[in-house]
Amino acid sequence: MSPDDFDYLARLLRRRSGMVLARGKADMLRRRLTIVMHRYGFRDLRALVADVRLGHEALADAIAEAMTINETSFFRDPAQFARLEQDVLPRLIKARGAASRLRIWSAACAAGQEAWSIAMLLDEMGLGGWRIDLIATDFSTAEIARAAAGRYGMFEVQRGLNAARRARHFRAEDGEWVVADHLRRMARFRRFNLLDSYGWLDEVDIVFCRNVLMYFDAANRAGVVERMADTLAPDGVLLVGESENAEPMPAQLRPWPGAHGIYLRTPQAALKAG
Template structure:
């Protein structure tokens, strides 16, 4: 791969997915894109880059998906799911007692283990029995979303983090594969979404899981995403980040949840800014009348 081809791919991937590749990741790009190029009938990276420079091409999405990391497993890191059971669900059950409904967003949901872990956690929490709980799972890759929708996992996948009692309770074995029961699959709605784009159309949420994806973005991209996440999170809602992620020293859109590592609450500032930005439009409407 020539330096100019690598420079183009770094810029291309950052614009399309937010992936911020350092200058020493050329080996990673080659290992993932050379097989893709050859599968598409191209000799190598140079020809692939030429196709991408040509404009709209079916290979565009394939290149982005090939470079996307989809590492995930059930109840990953465990602590956020303990927080759900011990802190988040009890607090929201009290706060939403009249509404008896929750909306949860799992961003960068990959092949489904995380949103399905959330769904099983909802099922296991008695205080939400009979409630309407909507779980939206989004990802940049349509391919992983299709796998997630099927809810079919290998023996290796169900052995990673999934308690045996939940495997027996919520899965059915078919040969060497395990399929998640229909009632759990029905709790999750899968949608393709790029976090770099507007996501206000998803509506407001009580809980947002945005874990282990922001580490791949540069500072400015993270700040922008944090600000937009705050705008779709209820004032008393909760944001859960990955173990290596934090808003501290980066954004004033959130503040740490007291004594709960990885959890954050929205600050009033982003909402106030949003309201302030709408004031000129409201004044114009008023003057027009």
Template sequence: MTPLDYEFLRRLLKERSGLDLSTDKQYLVESRLLPLARRVGLGTITELVVKMKSGAEQLTSDVVQAMTTNETFFFRDKIPFDHLRDPILPTLVQSRAMRHSIRIWSAACSTGQEPYSIAMCLREFGPMLSGWRTEIVATDLSQDVLEKARAGLYSQFEVQRGLPIQLLVKHFSQTGEMWQLNADIRSMVQHRQLNLLQDFSHLGKFDVIFCRNVLIYFDQETKISIFERLARMLEPDGYLMLGAAESVVGITDAFRPCSDRRGLYQLNPARMARPGGAATLAGLKVAAAR
């Protein structure tokens, strides 16, 4: 792969997915895209780039998906799901007692382990949520990973990563060498294709948003834009869950951290109290530059 090929791919990925590759990630691009090139009968990354430049839109889409498919596993990092069990769900059960509904968004859900982990947490609450409408919306840029997520079919290796054995026995059925989530858990999750760079206001308001381990791949301006739009999607007393390596500090004042709860945020009351509610994107850029 030539330096010009790499620059073309860097610009394309930034424009299509927000992925901000540094100049030293050429090895990553080659490891992800060489198998794709060979699958379509091309020998090199350069040949792949030439074909993309000729207008091969499906190939371009495949390249973006190959570069943005990230690792995931059940109950990843554990702490976010501890937060979901306490304080989030007990608090929401009280505050939503009149409407009897909870909406949760799993953004960049990949092959579905995160939203299904959320669904299993909700099931653990049993009688407390009896008669409630619980809606989990799972979105991802890649149609391929969404199809796998919808099927809820996982290998022995995948179910061994983070999934407690009692939940495997309770919520999965073995199919040959694979394990499939039972239909009642699968039915709790709606899967939709979505690019976080584009408008997502049509999804409506949420009580909880999981947006973990995706913003680390974006540049500062893109992070600011996404945080601004996430703030408009969250109920005033809702919760935002970020990944262990992610933070709002120095990026936005739209959210404030929950005390002693790593990765957990709520809307910033000080900003909500300002005239006009949420600050403008321009205002956020000024705040981030301080």
């Protein structure tokens, strides 16, 4: 691939999904483009890139989607889930007791393990009777379809789920593990690009934005964190991945004491910064 084509595709990715494509990723780009090339019936990569340069929108979307990195697992970053169970959720449960309602957003849910892990935890904490609105979104149409289907192979359930959780929250079917109805009742799924407007979202109590900020450049990272902070309830909580942070931190947020990657929205934090 010519340096010019590489630069063109890097700009396309940054615009479509926010992904920053480093020069070192040329092999990965070629591998994934080859899959798109076969799917759309191009004879070689040069022909594919020529077509996308002519403004073939569906092809540009397919390339951006093919380049997403969808690594995930159940209860990923267990220290954060422990903190959620011990501190974050008890605090919100107390605050929302009268309404018995919680809204949680898993903002880049990949194949859904993150969202279903949250649902499992809520069920185990006795919130089955609450009105839980768990919104799970992702840029990738294929990933969001998998997430909504809630069917996982043995290898996937072995990553992060113990036997007790498997038995409680899944049923076995045709060699796969299928999410049980008591979790499905809490969750809804839709495709959503984090670079688009958040106008359709009502106020949420917790946002999971984990292991996606790392693919964005500084400007997109800051813009996404700022808008997520704005979608939070005044005492809401933002979680980013263990190897990420929400810097530069918007005025509405402050770090959760003693926890990495967890931020609390507080009116006081906004006042202090102002």
